[in-house]
Amino acid sequence: MIHRYVVALSSLALLASACTVDGDSVNQWDVNVFPLDVEWQLGEQMAAQLAPSLTVVDDEAVQAYVQDRGDELVAHTELAERPWVFTVIDDPTVNAFALPGGRIYVHSGLLQAIETEEQLLGVLAHEISHVEARHSTERLTTEYGISLVGAALLGDDAGLLEQLATQVLTAGATAKFSRDDEREADRLGLVTLGEAGEAPESMASFFRVLLAEQQRRPSSVEQFFATHPLTEDRVDDVLERSAGVERVGERRAEPGLLEAVQARLR
Numbered sequence: 583m584i585h586r587y588v589v590a591l592s593s594l595a596l597l598a599s600a601c602t603v604d605g606d607s608v609n610q611w612d613v614n615v616f617p618l619d620v621e622w623q624l625g626e627q628m629a630a631q632l633a634p635s636l637t638v639v640d641d642e643a644v645q646a647y648v649q650d651r652g653d654e655l656v657a658h659t660e661l662a663e664r665p666w667v668f669t670v671i672d673d674p675t676v677n678a679f680a681l682p683g684g685r686i687y688v689h690s691g692l693l694q695a696i697e698t699e700e701q702l703l704g705v706l707a708h709e710i711s712h713v714e715a716r717h718s719t720e721r722l723t724t725e726y727g728i729s730l731v732g733a734a735l736l737g738d739d740a741g742l743l744e745q746l747a748t749q750v751l752t753a754g755a756t757a758k759f760s761r762d763d764e765r766e767a768d769r770l771g772l773v774t775l776g777e778a779g780e781a782p783e784s785m786a787s788f789f790r791v792l793l794a795e796q797q798r799r800p801s802s803v804e805q806f807f808a809t810h811p812l813t814e815d816r817v818d819d820v821l822e823r824s825a826g827v828e829r830v831g832e833r834r835a836e837p838g839l840l841e842a843v844q845a846r847l848r
């Protein structure tokens with residue numbers, strides 16, 4: 583056990599130093615004992631445990647549409663080399679959430695509620711940023727303590743990872759992120775949108791859809807609001823920040839693609 587602890591600490595040092603290459607990595611100053619490989623294993627484990635409680639939309643075209651839009655954005659993140667899985671689940675409420683290790687879920691109700699593809703990119707950029715900034719595993723590191731998590735993860739007992747996944751899911755897979763995490767996901771997401779050639783304003787545009795839905799049918803957005811506190815002020819703030827974000831090129835949505843997906847979901 584002592585040996586494992588030492589390994590945990592040295593890998594922590596490695597993580598910290600690995601991030602200083604370009605001087606301003608997303609995770610440079612955050613303490614996280616999870617090596618990326620382990621975070622991806624944890625995501626896989628959590629996805630497997632969550633699967634029985636979800637109904638995946640049985641339509642390859644719908645899944646491919648969201649996966650492709652997600653991959654477009656992921657290409658502009660620091661974790662572009664990792665495999666990301668975007669899954670549309672059959673649920674009429676307007677929600678999206680992220681598990682660690684590049685697992686993003688989008689409810690079919692969200693796809694129905696949006697008016698433009700840009701709004702989809704807006705919400706995907708936000709969720710992708712929670713993963714890129716590694717908010718889940720940062721929080722696990724803080725909650726369970728560096729030595730405990732490090733020892734568990736670097737041991738050869740695969741059962742421990744499974745237990746950890748169960749524990750996190752029981753506590754709520756998409757348990758509320760902190761305000762700081764939300765702000766960081768907004769900020770990072772805007773940059774990703776800009777780098778992908780998408781208008782950074784599309785994130786605020788998506789948030790406006792949520793606020794409108796909250797007026798129209800409050801129960802449909804309850805889950806999203808529980809995990810991502812959203813106020814007019816925050817939307818204004820995101821919109822204001824958008825103005826300062828560089829947009830590289832000008833991505834154009836292929837006309838009719840979102841509408842075709844929406845038709846398949848009806």
Ligand code: ZN
Nearest residue numbers: 759764767810
């Ligand atoms: Zn969020």
